[in-house]
Amino acid sequence: MSRVHCPRCQRPQSHCLCPLIPRLASRTRVLILQHPDEVRHALNTARLAALGLCNAELRIGEHFPELEAELAGRQVWLLFPGAAALHVEALAGQACGEERVLIVPDGTWRKARRLLHCNPWLAALPRLSLAEGLVSRYRLRKAPGPGALSTVEALVHCLNALEGQGRFDALLAPFEALIDGQIAAMGEEVFRRNHLRESPET
Structure with missing residues (x-):
């Protein structure tokens, strides 16, 4: 018999994250484009982010031809690294007389690049990058390198x-709870043996 899942956060009902998901207003409109392979991923942080932001939308697929016309004439940025990417701090200092639209690809690096490949207009957008050296809080998976963060x-x-x-x-509250729940399910001993990072020597 399959477990009953929450229709909103899609977690098992016994581990529903909805009480922890905020509803935050933002001036920036957020549009998350999720690769289909990520939909049933245990750590679907794109859904958590979309649920927690009032001005956010999650769309699933590989091809988004409708968006090019829908966003024409808008101030649109792609959150994805690139040689000409503008650091987000620099954008924060610029005056903005209209609503910014932030597009965020959701998936592994390979799948995110696939989204850009399938949507040339998306790849051509001006890009934003985050500060270097940011470290993910996802303690159950070794990141491929500094700056490899979950979508949320x-x-x-x-x-x-x-x-x-x-x-x-x-x-980040439901994200942290999700990780804590996975650690509890595997047991502290297994987590420490297989996932706990060693502290750097002092």
């Missing part, structure tokens, strides 16, 4: 930089 973490860093430090930290 990347959004928190970006929106905090654009609209005020600390304003969007509450988005």
Whole structure:
């Protein structure tokens, strides 16, 4: 018999995260484009981010031809690294007379690049990058390198930089609870043996 899942956060009902998900207003409109392979991922932080932001939308797919016309004439930025990417702190200092639209690809680096490949207009957008050296709080998976953050973490860093430090930290509460729940399910001993990072020598 399959477990009953919450229709909103899609977690098992016994581990529903909805009480921890905030509803935060932002001047920036957030549009998360999720690769289909990520939909049933245990750590679907894109859904958590979309649920926690009033001005956010989650769309699933590989091809988004409708968006090019929908966003024509808008101030649109792609949160994705690149040689010509503008640091988000620099954008925060620029005056903005209209609503900014922030597009965030959701998936592994390979899948995110696939989204850009399938949507040339997306790859051509001006890009934003985050500060170097940011470390993910996802303690159950070794990141491929510094700056490899989950979608919700990347959004928190970006929106905090654009609209005020600390304003969007509450988005991380369900993310932390999700990780704690996975650690509890595997057991502390297994977690320490397989995932706990060693402390650097002093």
